[in-house]
Amino acid sequence: MTPNAASAASAPSRRSFLASSAVAAAAVAGGMPLLSACGAADSGSREGTTSGKDAKKLLPAYVASDVVTPDIPSRNGSAVGFTGKLAPADLKTSVPKKLGKGGKVTIMSPFWGSPPKSDNAYYRAMNDMIGVDIQWQNQDGNTYEQKLGAVLASSDVPDVVVVPSWNLNGKIPSAIISKFADLGPYLSGDGVKDYPNLAAVPTDAWQRSIFGGRLLGLPQPQPYVTGLVPLYRQDVFEKEGYEVPTSCDEFMALAKDITDAKAKRWACLDMKWTAFQAFGVLSANEKPLGWNLVDGKMICRFETDEYLEALEWTRKLFAAGVVHPDAELGKSQATDPGPKFAKGEFLMYVQNISQWWSRTAEQATQNPEFKIWGMDVFGHDGGDPVLWAEQPAGIWAFVNKKASESVIRDVLAAANVTAAPYGTKEYMATNYGVEGTHYTVKDGVPTKTDQGNIDVMNAYVMLAGPAPTVAHPDFPEVARGQVEWQQRMGAFTRKSSFYGMQVTEPSRYTNLSSDFEQMEDDFVRGRKKMSEVQQAVSEWRSKGGDKLRDWYKKLLDENGSAAS
Structure with missing residues (x-):
């Protein structure tokens, strides 16, 4: 089952979401890394290896979110966990005012399944919440690398391009460095505090988003404990x-x-x-x-x-x-x-x-x-x-180098919404859509409707994510088990x-x-x-x-x- 299945409604972490949809071909069928780690190679040289003092100058300040308190805090590299029921009336607000300025932004992203109509209720509601007219250019996730390579080799690059780590092959890494905007002037240091949900993204995930000595990517954080x-x-x-x-x-x-x-x-x-x-x-x-x-x-x-x-x-x-x-x-x-x-x-x-x-x-x-x-x-x-x-981030959204400051600000406004923590209105909107149209809540468990399974799939969740989170209100004992397993295994985890x-x-x-x-x-x-x-x-x-x-x-x- 995937999080898009109505009969298995839950609020999975983005890592769970990606494991059961974006990595469906590998994770569900075989589930294992398909490349040996030492010698399969990409093009380029030593670009994108900034660390130490140089990286610290680029990294956004970390400010933990206090909007929602998890039932199980992160420890030893684990996700945070939530084990309670989810009542819509109790949802918090993490973005009190729209930061978007009404601009238009095109986003190209991999998509697994049949993309919904471009003017669906989910997209309209999200764009209204963000204050930006986002138009999705959804591409077949199974052949995304070929499409990505062709687009990055052209002069017609969308405002935002989503790139999973498993597509960082061939000339794509060097294209990322040459084609996309430096987000450092907007996010490095205290700059990120204009976007509180992005400020709560773990520092390791931002470190992983440095390409060619610049902060280029908006990350999807994930636990570094083995999956x-x-x-x-x-x-x-x-x-x-x-x-x-x-x-x-x-x-x-x-x-x-x-x-x-x-x-x-x-x-x-x-x-x-x-x-x-x-x-x-x-x-x-x-x-x-x-x-x-x-x-x-x-x-x-x-x-x-x-x-x-x-x-x-x-x-x-x-x-x-x-x-x-x-x-x-x-x-x-x-x-x-x-x-x-x-x-x-x-x-x-x-x-x-x-x-x-x-x-x-x-x-x-x-x-x-x-x-x-x-x-x-x-x-x-x-x-x-x-x-x-494992690496603390594995998917990024990049902004076109030619984008104006207003477009970049609108993208960051959108990312600030999609990076909202579990238990907030913004998280529910991003992951479940509109209550009554895309999901219902019974006994504290959100369940997607048929329309929700059509509209609310892997679009906005691909833009940027919150700190790794595990929450299954239908099976809270599983959420606790998963996070506590990560915590125990994290105690024995080293960083190479x-x-x-x-x-x-x-x-x-x-x-x-x-x-x-x-x-x-x-x-x-x-x-x-x-x-x-x-x-x-x-x-x-x-x-x-x-x-x-x-x-x-x-x-x-x-x-x-x-x-x-």
């Missing part, structure tokens, strides 16, 4: 008396206990990504995050012993026959695992944290005994895990050398590690030998990995780290 959770059937565990494992050995023993192939029940799907977490392997969420300075030497994730050990343990799961046959054949990467998980054909799998809620909502009426929960990541030996931070920085690798390394993902999958399924994995790493070094290491080391020496 990949080992999910399990808590109801079956309780019924069968299974204990949640706290080490790799315990997991293997449990998996063997669960599996009964004759009864069509297996323990899990492919647990490779949990293995990477359990063994402390650097993040594969983004290429630069896979590099880290260790004892003065720059190390890439897949040249570590931990990387090989994680793959070896995952291979043992497959060899033991405890992995569902769909995963053995690779089908779990291309099909929705939800139905077979609900049937109990397997009891554990690793997925984006958004599925904690979406699976709960799916099964609430048809399978009331069903309960999914998130398993704490364990250290492979039973000790504390070593987890690695290029956390929070925009890094564009040289184009000559484009294909350096493009085969690693397939090689990993072949190895864990027994189709390749460990010697072949080690040979691939050796060849990666000789074909450019060592030079890329030097490039990253120089980059860090010249710019310093943004991690703290």
